[in-house]
Amino acid sequence: MITLRGLTKRYGDKVAVDGLTLEIAPGKVTGFLGPNGAGKSTTMRMILGLDRPTAGTALIGGRAYASLRHPLREVGALLDAKAVHPGRPARAHLLAMARSNGIPTTRVDDVLETVGLTQVARKRAGSFSLGMGQRLGIAGALLGDPQVLMFDEPVNGLDPDGVLWVRRLMRSLAAEGRTVFVSSHLMSEMQLTADRLVVIGKGRLLADAPVAEVISSSSRNAVRVRTPQPDALIKHLSAEAGPPHLTPTGQDELMISGLPIERIGSLCFEHGIPLYELSPQQASLEEAYMELTGASVEYEAGVR
Numbered sequence: 001m002i003t004l005r006g007l008t009k010r011y012g013d014k015v016a017v018d019g020l021t022l023e024i025a026p027g028k029v030t031g032f033l034g035p036n037g038a039g040k041s042t043t044m045r046m047i048l049g050l051d052r053p054t055a056g057t058a059l060i061g062g063r064a065y066a067s068l069r070h071p072l073r074e075v076g077a078l079l080d081a082k083a084v085h086p087g088r089p090a091r092a093h094l095l096a097m098a099r100s101n102g103i104p105t106t107r108v109d110d111v112l113e114t115v116g117l118t119q120v121a122r123k124r125a126g127s128f129s130l131g132m133g134q135r136l137g138i139a140g141a142l143l144g145d146p147q148v149l150m151f152d153e154p155v156n157g158l159d160p161d162g163v164l165w166v167r168r169l170m171r172s173l174a175a176e177g178r179t180v181f182v183s184s185h186l187m188s189e190m191q192l193t194a195d196r197l198v199v200i201g202k203g204r205l206l207a208d209a210p211v212a213e214v215i216s217s218s219s220r221n222a223v224r225v226r227t228p229q230p231d232a233l234i235k236h237l238s239a240e241a242g243p244p245h246l247t248p249t250g251q252d253e254l255m256i257s258g259l260p261i262e263r264i265g266s267l268c269f270e271h272g273i274p275l276y277e278l279s280p281q282q283a284s285l286e287e288a289y290m291e292l293t294g295a296s297v298e299y300e301a302g303v304r
């Protein structure tokens with residue numbers, strides 16, 4: 001469990017993280033989303049004691065990182081895969097980490113095997129590709145067999161095979177009852193990997209809910225209706241209290257949002273309007289995310 005209470009970080013006038021209060025529960029993959037500069041890395045750094053909060057607290061299993069005797073056995077993290085001495089072989093890097101945290105050295109070969117780096121364990125980390133570097137970073141996070149794991153953009157640079165492997169790894173770590181907190185900009189990947197989402201913008205909490213709830217709250221959820229009598233349907237829909245939003249998408253086709261599918265079906269039945277299609281159109285996580293964060297995007301490219 002990770003617990004944040006009023007967690008705040010200011011850099012001069014800039015508020016990077018603004019009063020975050022939330023719990024990241026065990027047994028789940030919690031995705032951490034937000035536009036560039038939203039404060040995700042700063043939040044993770046404060047949880048790991050790498051940045052000092054201006055106000056508030058961040059606790060791991062009820063304790064501050066600084067008070068953990070063997071931190072790697074409590075929390076494993078991949079923040080920056082490049083933060084490895086380039087001249088040091090992968091195995092030596094992990095051995096040094098293990099020794100400084102009272103972790104048996106047999107774990108080193110176990111995690112090298114888990115991440116698929118056994119064959120290249122004696123090669124210098126500096127010679128690794130981006131994807132191999134990510135795998136080494138993940139090996140470091142897993143080394144102490146911790147209950148809490150945090151990954152900042154873990155699939156960055158991985159090929160499709162690697163992306164699938166990371167997804168399965170996150171799911172299996174959560175299934176073992178661990179707390180898995182992972183940031184990403186890849187919405188389709190998060191939709192497949194996460195149980196729950198924490199979305200922030202300009203340092204503030206925008207959403208903290210199960211993935212399905214974040215998606216269902218989007219106004220992009222709609223119902224597609226095909227009927228030979230669209231005008232009759234439009235007339236009856238307009239008479240509804242709180243009229244729905246209608247978009248004609250073809251000669252005999254309408255997209256309707258803001259009215260339950262059951263009500264649309266009943267209206268058609270009551271007024272004898274034939275239906276050729278009545279189907280829910282679910283918003284993607286990407287659409288829901290864009291809607292949530294629209295007002296919080298800090299670095300926006302000009303439209304060309």
Ligand SMILES: Nc1ncnc2c1ncn2[C@@H]1O[C@H](COP(=O)(O)OP(=O)(O)OP(=O)(O)O)[C@@H](O)[C@H]1O
Pocket residue numbers: 011014015016034035036037038039040041042043
């Ligand atoms: N050491 C620092 N000094 C000053 N400002 C900082 C520092 N570190 C971060 N910031 C600012 O704090 C804000 C949050 O940055 P942070 O890196 O946490 O965002 P992020 O959500 O991780 O972004 P990205 O998705 O681009 O990685 C940004 O505006 C950033 O410029």
